Amino acid sequence: MSASRLRASSFAPLLWVGPAMALIALVVLWPVVIMIRTAFQHISPDGFILGWAGWRNFRYLFEEPDLYGILIRTVIWVIVVVAATMLISLAMAQLFNQNFPGRRVARWALIAPWAASVMMTSIVFRWALDPNNGVINVFLHDIGWLARFNTDASDWLGSPGTAFAWMMVVAVFVSIPFATYALLAGLQSIPTDIYEAAKVDGAGAWRTYRTITLPLLRPAFVVALLINVINVFNSFPIIWEMTRGGPGHQTSTTTTFMYQLKQSYIGESAAMSVLNFALVMIVVMLYLRATAKRREDI
């Protein structure tokens, strides 16, 4: 009897947890295996596997003349977008943590870019930046910052520098809601009596923020930051919809470059993916380390 109970109890978890594991294996783990294998295969542009390629795909990738610029741009993209997002979100969270009438409605407005498809948000920005009649240009014209329509100055997406800057604006715009909400949750978990004690001690607003709020907000901040790094690094629709990474590859990041390589050089694209994936893994490891203590009790 005890033997059959033991067997039942060792199979039972599989019955309940097995379907979830099967799904993860099918669409998360197995694709990683195939992706790594593809990086070492020689595959023709029309999809025939011609044999093993050794490290050739990686060599071709590193010989791409555009790769160097793409790597630098990816670093700039992640650092600038994440830094701007976190700084603005710190202020936004502080603001939306105050008591004022209509706070709930204002918070609802904030989620729009989070709930909407990033692809569609990017298209609106592309439309609003139209050199002929984009509403952003209309506004800049009205306040006197733009002299003429249909010029290089109004064609923001036409030159790589201004295009990349505007796409970073869009990336910050769609990243702020989650970061703000995550920091708000962190702020609300700080016990109020600490603040009362600080008030009794006569600490000013800025000192209280620096010595109490910021240190206690650190865990929420780190989690929001790392999740943001992964999201921003993997961000595809913004660049795809606004410039397709062009002109040339001058506004590409490693993510959009990987996608463009996939159209004709799938082996090389897989090599790029393996590098991207390795970077994501490093951030995931940092995340696991940063959150390990908090996870012990689940």
Added chain:
Amino acid sequence: MTATRSALGRFPARTLIFMGLAYLAAIIFLLPYLEMIIAALRPSNQLLDRDYLPTQFNWHSFIDIWGTGFGHNLRVSLEVAGGATILVLLVAIPAAYYTARHRFRGRNAFMLLVLITQMFQPTAMLVGLYREFLDLQMLDSIYALILVNAGFNMAFAVWILNAYVTGIPAELEEAAFIDGSTRIGVLFRITLPLALPGIVTALIFTFISAWNEFIVALTLTTSQAAQPLTVALNNYIGQYQVDWSHLFAGSVIATIPVIILFALIEGKVVGGLTAGSIK
């Protein structure tokens, strides 16, 4: 002016400043979606005017968009998002329930795997997904999109349901066991109804994520008939001309409902996305 001042005079200046700043931020975050609606409602002869608002609004693009095949792609989106949501609930509910109620060997490894998959995004492994579904002859199939969307959104559902079940006292279930109910009976009659807010949150979140998903659908579909809206709307963008009216009418139809749905679960989403880290 004096009327405004007396109405607002009840609040200290500090509150008024916060209020003004917060409302300003709220409006800024809504602007792109207002512009989306305005562009969709512009009469065709005012589409390219250099102004903020047209002199009149016109619903024509919302009516004749249904003649462009939009309805078909809307259905694909509904099927993909609906299918992914059902699949997520089917696999996440048992996993979340069991991990909340039992300690077993491999439990921690499973939870860690779920946490890691939550951090992954399909973008980084796109080539692998493409070749896998090519081998399975499932390109242009809504089942491929359902599977991928379900797989990458399951973690959220597992976390949030696990938290809800953990919060339901096990004594409630034990009492029903004594009354002769089976485990499945208890799950359906006691536990799930109590975890309903968590289920609704997981349901809406999965639906919206799958509804908005872009890069996997772009990669795994080639024919227009198989494309969900996020990809299909790009067909209004030609090489030389963009059909802005239909593009934005379609975007409005695809966006406004999910913003409203998201507002319903707004307070609970962060908990699910950062579970396993913030307790």
